[in-house]
Structures are given as structure tokens and as C-alpha cells.
Amino acid sequence: MASLHVFVCLLGLVVLCHSHxxxxxLAIKDLNNTPTGCVDEDGKEHDFGSEWVRNCMxxxxxxxxxxxxxxxxxxxxxxxxxxxxxxxxxxxCSFKVVLKSDKTKECNPL
Known part of the structure; x- marks a missing residue:
């Protein structure tokens, strides 16, 4: 079971290494009015501890x-x-590596 956890962690590192x-x-502008979360690019506030996907991010x-x-x-x-x-x-929010000449056929990255 421990080896499964190690594998999952390593897989996550590989994805992160190839991701932007x-x-x-967090910007605190007013010490009397501290933020309750993070504000995304659209101006939407997300609570501390929350996770979300937006534009494949x-x-x-x-x-x-x-x-x-x-x-x-x-x-x-x-x-x-x-x-x-x-x-x-x-x-x-998915991708694959395909042949340029035939996009129906996948090829393996090096």
C-alpha cells in the first residue's frame, strides 16, 4: 500500500513539472477588514480551503x-x-499527443 502512495505522489510531481x-x-489592504478568501481573475471570491477548476486551471x-x-x-x-x-x-481539460499526419493515432512523448 505504501508503494501505491509513493507512485501517486510521483505521478503528481510529473504532472506539476509539466504544468504552468x-x-x-493574499493581499491584506485593511487590517480591520481581513479577507475571508481569495479573489480569482473574474472577481469571484473563494473561501479559504476551497478548490476549483476554471479554464483548465x-x-x-x-x-x-x-x-x-x-x-x-x-x-x-x-x-x-x-x-x-x-x-x-x-x-x-484533456490532452493527447497525436501524429501530425493522422490525428486519430496517438504517439508517445519521448
């Missing part, structure tokens, strides 16, 4: 700030053979 992430520190809010990582790697972060390309489905 950012951290936005997995985000979370802590008392330190908001952290978001793309669920889709960028083409320059994945080693893709020259005959292949990254096929992204933003609606499903």
Missing part, C-alpha cells in the same frame, strides 16, 4: 494566497517527437 503554475499572495485558496496549476501542459514542456503534436481539448 502560479501563486498569488486547478486552483486552491489558503490563508497565504491562491495557487493555480494548468491541467494541460504546454507544448514546450513536453518532449514531443517531431512527427507528433499536442492535441488539446479545453472543454474536457
Amino acid at each position: 503554475c502560479f501563486f498569488q499572495k 486547478q486552483c486552491s485558496c489558503t490563508m497565504e494566497g491562491m495557487s493555480c496549476c494548468s491541467r494541460i501542459p504546454s507544448a514546450n514542456t513536453v518532449d514531443i517527437p517531431e512527427e507528433c503534436e499536442l492535441d488539446v481539448n479545453m472543454e474536457a
Whole structure:
């Protein structure tokens, strides 16, 4: 069972290494009126401890700030053979590496 936990952690690290992430520190403008959560790009407030997905970005809010990582790697972060390309489905927040000549056939990243 321990090896399963190690595998899941390593898999998560691989995804994070190939994802675009950012951290936005919580800004406290008024000490008498401290924030109760994080505010996203749309101006929507998310409670501390909450998690959400927006535009294929997995985000979370802590008392330190908001952290978001793309669920889709960028083409320059994945080693893709020259005959292949990254096929992204933003609606499903998924991707696959396919042959440029036949997008129905998947190929393996290097």
C-alpha cells in the first residue's frame, strides 16, 4: 500500500513539472477588514480551503494566497517527437499527443 502512495505522489510531481503554475499572495489592504478568501481573475471570491477548476486551471485558496496549476501542459514542456503534436481539448481539460499526419493515432512523448 505504501508503494501505491509513493507512485501517486510521483505521478503528481510529473504532472506539476509539466504544468504552468502560479501563486498569488493574499493581499491584506485593511487590517480591520481581513479577507475571508481569495479573489480569482473574474472577481469571484473563494473561501479559504476551497478548490476549483476554471479554464483548465486547478486552483486552491489558503490563508497565504491562491495557487493555480494548468491541467494541460504546454507544448514546450513536453518532449514531443517531431512527427507528433499536442492535441488539446479545453472543454474536457484533456490532452493527447497525436501524429501530425493522422490525428486519430496517438504517439508517445519521448
